[in-house]
Structure formats: C-alpha cells, structure tokens
Amino acid sequence: MGDGDRREVRQQVRSGKGSVNTLAAGDVGDVHVTNNYYRVKWAGVIASAMVVVGGVVYHFAGVPDVRDALASGPPLHVTVQTRDSVVNHNGAWLFPGRLLSAGQTLHTDQMAAVMAKRSDKVDTYETTTLVTLEGNRSHTVDITGIHIKVRSKVTPAPGGTLLVYPSQGEDTNIKIGFNLDEPLPVPRNADPEGEAYGGRYFDDHSVSVKKGEIVNFGFTFQTVKWDVTYDLVLDEVIDRKRTTQTVTNGSRPFHTRGFASAYDQAVAPDSQDGSFAVTDRAKAMDKMCGTPCTVQLVQGSAATAK
Known part of the structure; x- marks a missing residue:
C-alpha cells in the first residue's frame, strides 16, 4: 500500500480521564497517549497534598496533646526489682517441705546458693521492692495516690519451712x-x-514525673495475719485527666504471706557464728519482728501474730 493509497483510520477510545487516539494504518510511531498528561497532573496534585499533610503533622507534632495522642505505651515506664536474696531482703520466706536436714547449718553464702536454685519461695511478713518510674508523656504525669488491688486474701496454711x-x-x-x-x-x-x-504518704507529699524523668519508690509490704496476692495501682493525672496504671511483679502479682500457726521447720541465723540453723517458731519470729510480732505503726493500731 503506497502513501497515496494509505487510509487513515482514527478511533476514539474513551477512558475515565480522557481519550486515547489510536492509529490503525501502521503508523505505530505516531501513537499519542493523552492520558499521560492527566497522570502527571494528578501525580502533582497528590504530591502537593502529601507536602501539605506532612507540614501539618510536622507543625502539630510539637503540640503536647498531639504528641501524647501519638505516644505508645503507658504514661509511665515501670521497672520492678523485688529484693529476693538473703543479703538484701527485709523479711522472711516460706519454703515447701524442710529446708535443712537434722543438725545441718549453712553460712550466708551457702544459704544464698540454696535459695538461688529455689523458685518456690514466698515472702513472709515483708516484701520489699524497688519500683522505678520513667515519664513517657509530654504532659507531666502527677501521681496523686497509690492503692492495693487484692487478688486473694486467705489465712496462711500451716507447714513448710519458715526461713527468717x-x-x-x-x-x-x-x-x-x-x-x-x-x-x-x-x-x-x-x-x-x-x-x-x-501517716498517709500522699497527705503531705506529691509526685510529678516529666518525660524522661526517673523516680524511684522503695516499697515495703507487711502482714502477720494474711496470705495475700495483690497488684499496685497508680492513680495518675495527665493534663487534668484522671487515669490509673496497674503495676505487677513482672508477669505475676505481688505475694506476701503472714505467719502460719505452725511450721514443719523454722530456720534463722544462729547467735554464735551467724550461720543458719534450725530453731523453733517463737525464736525465729522474735529475731524477725519481736514478741509479739506486729506491723509497727506510729499512727493507728498494729496487727499481732497469734
């Protein structure tokens, strides 16, 4: 087919954004896709919108309310370190069964080694723990109170070894x-x-934690009457809004056990060389908290172990 005989066939194909002109006479090199114009145009609009949105986010990211809304995690990062070794514990433990054989004594380092292998010990009379709080909000977190959330509370069962x-x-x-x-x-x-x-701590104290600021609480929990599992609950105010945050001992609740009416064995430091040896319940408790054993309160009444 010569140039003179060439027939030009044009076909209009409608698309959602415009028309596409297709040449069907073999002139492939002359194909023009007009949709490219619209694609470039819309790409520019989208890019401009992203720039505007990015600018808005960048602007409001400096606003504390927005930063707090975007923040992840609880208002306060919490680290709990329970004192569970012989050398720095302020209390006693209960172990299932008997801890020492007849006539056996153990020095402090030996007792620490025994305890390191035992995961079944329970704090008796007193639990001590260091709770570290780090601010995680742009607004200051005010701690207005702390309370106990009891999971269980029963009379201590007899038996086992009391280590004091x-x-x-x-x-x-x-x-x-x-x-x-x-x-x-x-x-x-x-x-x-x-x-x-x-007296009540929050009657004359207040605690405020800023972002990145660290505060340490040294908690002690005492009981002579009950076997208690519990959580700590922080009462918080952030930008005039009240909230609470629950603190546990890792993946478990805190657990403190009072004194049972009888034990299979009681172990305490021997008065002669400081080694741990078997003694009776009364002497062990006298070493621990006096006779009678009480939770000592400067104000209020004290509970007494029977």
Whole structure:
C-alpha cells in the first residue's frame, strides 16, 4: 500500500480521564497517549497534598496533646526489682517441705546458693521492692495516690519451712509502706530503716514525673495475719485527666504471706557464728519482728501474730 493509497483510520477510545487516539494504518510511531498528561497532573496534585499533610503533622507534632495522642505505651515506664536474696531482703520466706536436714547449718553464702536454685519461695511478713518510674508523656504525669488491688486474701496454711533473716534496711529515694493487715491498705510514710509506718504518704507529699524523668519508690509490704496476692495501682493525672496504671511483679502479682500457726521447720541465723540453723517458731519470729510480732505503726493500731 503506497502513501497515496494509505487510509487513515482514527478511533476514539474513551477512558475515565480522557481519550486515547489510536492509529490503525501502521503508523505505530505516531501513537499519542493523552492520558499521560492527566497522570502527571494528578501525580502533582497528590504530591502537593502529601507536602501539605506532612507540614501539618510536622507543625502539630510539637503540640503536647498531639504528641501524647501519638505516644505508645503507658504514661509511665515501670521497672520492678523485688529484693529476693538473703543479703538484701527485709523479711522472711516460706519454703515447701524442710529446708535443712537434722543438725545441718549453712553460712550466708551457702544459704544464698540454696535459695538461688529455689523458685518456690514466698515472702513472709515483708516484701520489699524497688519500683522505678520513667515519664513517657509530654504532659507531666502527677501521681496523686497509690492503692492495693487484692487478688486473694486467705489465712496462711500451716507447714513448710519458715526461713527468717533480720531486717537490713534499704536505701531508696522514696520510702512507702503498706500494712496489708489494714482493711484498706493505704500508702504510709516509712522510716529509713523500715521499722515503722507513719501517716498517709500522699497527705503531705506529691509526685510529678516529666518525660524522661526517673523516680524511684522503695516499697515495703507487711502482714502477720494474711496470705495475700495483690497488684499496685497508680492513680495518675495527665493534663487534668484522671487515669490509673496497674503495676505487677513482672508477669505475676505481688505475694506476701503472714505467719502460719505452725511450721514443719523454722530456720534463722544462729547467735554464735551467724550461720543458719534450725530453731523453733517463737525464736525465729522474735529475731524477725519481736514478741509479739506486729506491723509497727506510729499512727493507728498494729496487727499481732497469734
């Protein structure tokens, strides 16, 4: 087919955005797709919109309300370190069965090695723990109170081994104690040696945590009457909004056990060389908390072990 005989055939094909002109006379090199214009146009619109949105996000990212809304995780990052070794624990433990054989004694380091292999021990009389809080909000987090959420509360069952270790004290930034024998345990002022509890802590204290700021609480929980599992609950105010945050001992609740009416065995430091040896319940408790054993309160009544 010569140039003179060439017939030009044009076909209009409608698309959603415009028309496509297709030449069917063999002139492939002359095909023009007009949709390219619209694609480039819409790509420019989308790019401009993304720039605008990015600018808005960048602008409002500096606003504390927006940063807090976008923040992940709880208002306060929490780290819990429970004191569970012989050398720095302020209390006693219960072990299933008998811990020592007849006539056996163990030095402190030997007792620590035995305890390191036992995951079945339960704090008796007192649990001590260091709770570290780090601010995770642009707005300051005000801690207005702390309370106990009890999961279970029963009378301690008899049996097992009572291991007693005299109080060694603990150096922490903030000392707060809970008497778990109170009907509604409240956070109380605790003296530096942990020997007694005073008035309500939040009656004359306030705690505020800014973003990235760290605050340490040294908690002690005492009971002579009950076997208690419980969580800590922080009452918080963030930008005038009230919320709560639950603190557990890792993946488990906190657990503190009072004194049972009888034990299979009681173990305490021997008065002669400090080694741990079998003794009777009364002597062990006298080493631990005096006779009678009580949760000592500067204000209020003290619970007594029977």
